Amino acid sequence: MGRLFAVEIVYRGIFQKTLAKNISRAIVLAAHEEGKPGISFGRYGDSPERNGIPAKSFAIVATDDQTLEEGMAKYEPKEVDITIVVDDTLFKGVESWAWYGLQPINRLLKPGGTLIVTSREEPETLIGMSHRKEVPYQLAIVKAIPSFSGLWVYKDDHTDVRILGAIPKVLPELFSLESVQKVILADTKNSLKATSAARSHERTTTVTVRPGQGNPEEPFRFEFPKWHEMREGITIPSIPAGHAMRDPQNQQSGGYQPARNPTFKKYTTRTMRPVVNFDTCIKCTLCWLQCPDSCFDVTPEGLYDANMEACCGCGVCEAVCPVKDCVTMVNEVAFQDNASQWEMWRKDKAVYQGWLKGKIESRPERSHGFRYRGQYQEQVAEMAELGVEGSSKKAKEEPARVTRGA
């Protein structure tokens, strides 16, 4: 048997569907330049067409056809040489329609394999976000704003070619820089993109992530019931009724916390989370009413605490809140856990206000699409400059701000 290569691209549904497909296709075509057969496919399911849901594309390449078939005989590879992550918030783990439980971002990586991520964060931050792995692996960071676009549009900002340029640096046996440049040129007729790939190749360095490093939490998972243990008629018990909340400070009980699905938490869909200023909240109920996922817990004093085990980060609460700066969406990278903001506020309001200010002021730029007309064009130019020149004027003026939580 020859050698089999597997690469997975972990991305966010809709926002990065085309980006992931472009990368996956180019990997197979570049390997094909060197006579290796391969296939490119997306993990089948709803996730690619759902806003922000973690999803996967795969490129499987082999040194010969029979070996390739060995790879194709498995629906999804059980281990990969490279995991490409095109949004750093995915480092907290992924949960999707296609599988159950929380999957650590590095789960499929072979010992010594490489995680390539687009991020403006430093390695320590990213390693801290991802789950621990029993074997060492490599981490390579392609400095970039997470490239998000829509279902019908593609933000052509060089993210794809920069990742493609990094691949031969970490796994030269898969394909060479020349081969992938050929594919890029044939595909885009844009020599700047081939240059971006080469620059990225030059700049790519890796750090080793050792077994003890990372988030020590056990990712949540559950056992599948056997066919005769399942309720018949495609029927599942509803989420039971909720219960009152308890104030940790004065033990007062009241309000309402809805019960939630213990087997599908969906918070890994989140790239931003709301932070709430409980001191300016006027208890108008709008956030609670409009949240599509019933995320708000009603506290005994009638405040609304966005529950981070349930929030998918859609931003609706920020949009509907009538009080200026009462609800603010902040880059998910800035947070280490899903703890209750209200409990922190109840404990010490001054400390909470300091925390809140820090989160809001130092938030790295983040959005689902564009925040104002023309922002796409600006970001595309900035990223292309970063790709080709190695730095951008904007990036120099505004260096990436890393927030490391409270």
Added chain:
Amino acid sequence: MAVTTVPTVESSKGTEKTALITGSEAIAVACKLADVDVITAYPIRPYDTVMQYVAKLVADGEMDCEYIVAEGEHSQFEIVKHASAVGARVFCGSSGVGWMYAMEALTVTPALRIPMVAMVGNRALDDPGAFGVEHNDALAVRDLGWQLVWVDNAQEALDTALIAYRVAEDRRIFLPCAISCDGAFLTHSQALVKIPSQENVNAFLPRYDRGDLLLHPDNPISVAPQANEDWVMEIRRQNYAAMERSAGVIREAYADFERIFDRSYGNPFFEEYQTEDADVVLLGMGTVSIPIKVAIRQMRKEGKKVGLIRMRWFRPFAAEELTKSLSRFAAVGVIDRDYSFGSPYMSGVLATEVRSALYASPGKKPPVLDFIAGLGGREVRVPDVQKMTEAVYQAAEGKPQPLTQWIGLRE
């Protein structure tokens, strides 16, 4: 015509009345006796006769149910599906392309374990637009978890409808059941039918209890969520298990039926007619049994020992019992009032199933000829049956015969 207005005669059973009614009306009477809660209707011939009879029973105050006229068959079947999920006993029905128009609803009904009872007034599928009987409409759901039964007279239609509720609503089953009635021959001809007493029906048919699957605020459940490939095989396996149990529950129901109503159908799955000493048998479903029986009596006068097996239950298919019976004969002639273009040997659905059952059976495997006959309601005449029997005898003697033959065709 309401049941009570037709001349009745006292039967030997005392409380039992006899009425002159059609097969469709017999089903409507069964709905009344079963105290069905929700009925949906949308007209298409020949099924529409049932909805007309039920409407009259309701209008005359003889029957108390929600009677909903939908805007098409898809909604018709969806409405009763939902009503059944909240605990109502339901009845529905259609014919031909009306049944096919409901196909999406028909597929989800067994998947959700809805014990709907439906009547299919068998009708040729369009095109051409034709009213007469073919069995392809009901057979279209044969793989989906519907229990399918064919009847050949109005009495059997009434009795089988009661049995269908008993079987479908049994907690071990919870699968829908469709009763096939040949258009015109059964739906539109009146015969004398014994109407069982309400007390006996009540003794035979317990109330529908949906138990833990009941969609109700006191039992908060979610029905039919989206699932990925981690769940689908287990869900299908549950329906496989339910259908596997169906034959046993059908047997129990017929035994109870006989005990309570003092009317016996013998083997529930198929009727055997003059088979004890038969050399060869014909095998069919529905009202084609009548010309076959007449032909058999004539042929027996000429010394030809011919028998008939009339299939009642097509799903579940009683493969073991049927093949055991068939192993006694030198050859079998299946009469298919349906077609399955491109199937093995270009045979109809029934013949293909019979051959498949025989192939894996332990006993003797007689040759099986198939006759496509009576399509679109064309009459199957006594001479046609004699012609088919000739071919079956030839096959029995080892003379090569075409495996599929069209009978009654202008050629």
